[in-house]
Amino acid sequence: MRVKWGKRMSLILAINASLLILVLVRYEVRTAAYENRKRLTSYGCTYESERVNINPTEREIQCVGADQHQAEDLFCMERPKYLPNFKNPCWYAKEEGKLRLKCVPYYHILGVAKSSTTDLAYRIRAHKDVLPCNGYRKKQESFYWSRRRYGYENLMQERPPCNFSCFQQMCSDATRSIQQTATPTGYHNMITGDETPSDFSDFRGWPKIPQNAGFEKPVVLTPHLMRHMYADPKFILLFRNPTDRLYSDYVMLGGRSAADFHEAAIQSVQVEEACMRNHTVEHCLYSLDIGKRLQTRIFLGCYSVFMREWLRVFPREQFLIMRTEDHDQDPIARLRTVYNYLKLNYTEDWLSSIANITHQRASGKKLKQGPMLAKTRVLLDNFYRRYNTDLADILQDKRFLWLT
Template sequence: MTFKLGPWMFVMLILCVSLWLVSRHGFRMEYYEIRKQLFSHGYVPETNTVNDTPVKLDIQCVGEMPHKAEDLFCMERPQYLTDFKNPCWYAKEDGKLRLKCVPYYHILGVSKSGTTDLAYRIRAHEDVIGCNDCVGDKESFYWCRRRYGYGIFMDERTPCNFTCFQQMFADAAQKIEQTTTETGFHKMITGDATPSDFSDFRGWPKLPQNMGLEKPVVTTPHLMRHVYADPKFILIFRNPTDRLYSDYMMLDGSSVAAFHEAVSKDIEIEETCMKNHTVEQCLYSMDIARKLRTRIFLGCYSVYMREWLKVFTREQFLILRTEDHDQDPKARLRKVYNYLELNYTEDMLSFVANLPHRRVSKKKIKQGPMLEKTRFLLDNFYSRYKQDLATILQDEKFLWLT
């Protein structure tokens, strides 16, 4: 008697083997390869390795061009002062030397993952100053939108150049300059918490170096690398399925049924695009984004993470999970304060960690959980990107299996 495996039994066998590999060997590449074959849907990253050494940029100045963003590569990096913790320098303005500063840290993303709450707790520290012309005292939107001539809702605006960006931190610069330690060191810092900076590359066609190209050779990470000497980046990742539901309800969501319909349509749009174009071209496209009912593209974390790691080393990122904050907010805050080299006492840390949570979505609570069929669709769509992110970070927590 001959025993034959049906197609579903074969899939189940492969899954059992993959789980055995994880339990026996931990997070290994064998598990990645098996999962990739089952769930890739055409997304295969260029390489499984990521950069771990500083990249030398070899990007040439193109200069001013009509309808293009300011060419930062025509500007030399500021000469940052060594007696300032925050990146600051003196420049002539109206015949006088004035202190100019840019952020010491960036909370890069991602939206609806607790970035507002974390920014609030960082600014609770006495050595941290907010931004004087930012949304919610925290979001400049310079790197992802304003420098391209887009408003926060992608409406057309006058582009914000690098001088305009500096002006957003003029008040912070004044306070930083006025405050010193006994040794004369200026220890105060300022930061930017624009979650869209991590993943919103839709302005890439307006960069002079990308003129006439089908996909960008220069994105936000390259620009930041040219400007900053030693930036500190903070990322908070949340299960992308849950993140999208919160995001949808925050913006204009009406019901769980409407969310399911929107998700179904958006997955179809993205998958259709990816059949004929690269994943990056579809996720960075302004035209595709305008067709979508949700910001489903924001949850494809690994695609953007690889973009950043082409330019910066892994050590320049503090990467957190929203879910871990819920379990131990004090432990997460300790990591952040240590990373930013902020002094604290245990009592002070406890006080800030226990402050009321910011930006809780009341609308989502009222609507209740998403439909199970919606969660199934999204989990399947995001599975390839979660797997890739876990591979990049060598941490299976970013599979969000539990």
């Protein structure tokens, strides 16, 4: 009887131990989930949504028309009927009783500012089949989607708005060249692009979108507008370590010294975090009023928040996403990836010659200002950490943690 009782006690103890292990495992899982959620909502901030719809469905958005204080309602227009014998998105529209060819860009370098987008744009436009747009700033940036359609200048000063016809007119020279150039089969293979890096993350004009009227938060943003007007857009993104990106951006906009940058960074972090204690992350990053109070454009480096907005509208395969650090380290490999994505023909010798051109728009200002202060880097790395972690999770790529 003692032997049997001993066996029963051993069995009971084993079962209890297994139950204890199961409870501990569940506790650890729940704790990890809580810590992850707490990380994403640190400083009291919350997201509108913590999910990314990788297979987005079309949102039914209705034409409502625009008043004099709003941007043109693009949903009152039909998507152009793009011509199959043109590689670039082009169509015929009737003007003054005549059919005229109209074109919009084939590709967009969406972002982000101070991440070697100018250099990449130059190397793309070096290809014989790529044309610049005549009406763009430096034949590169239209600022249509992020600012000009809302009536804002580069620094968000008021100006007459640019409608969709105005956007098309910016590409009139490229359109003529596209029309006049064709292969022996009659296929028009020339393309043009828009390289406005603020399009990815500058949503501050959202209150002027007619469908957002009366709402405290946007229901329509740039991705929705572009989805309505484009059939198969090609988006290129260069992400740079957001801490380094912010310093370069500050210097470009006239920053005087690393010490001044430190004070500006402190102020920017405090303004954003104070806002996020009472509002969602999206509200604080998309707000024109908050943006005007900042001494730096710190919001542009919160990449994951904007990436989620784009992925709710477009599938992941619409985007070619790279790191600036990789582009700078191996420009030949990166340029090969870009040319393949844009379906541009090339030889390896020619690719090497273009990739080895001196870096474009490399600023000497930062050399004069000196390196960023160590304490500034710690401050900004802490601010951006949650967004970097979120981006690495969205893209399933740990390189976007920028740990090395």
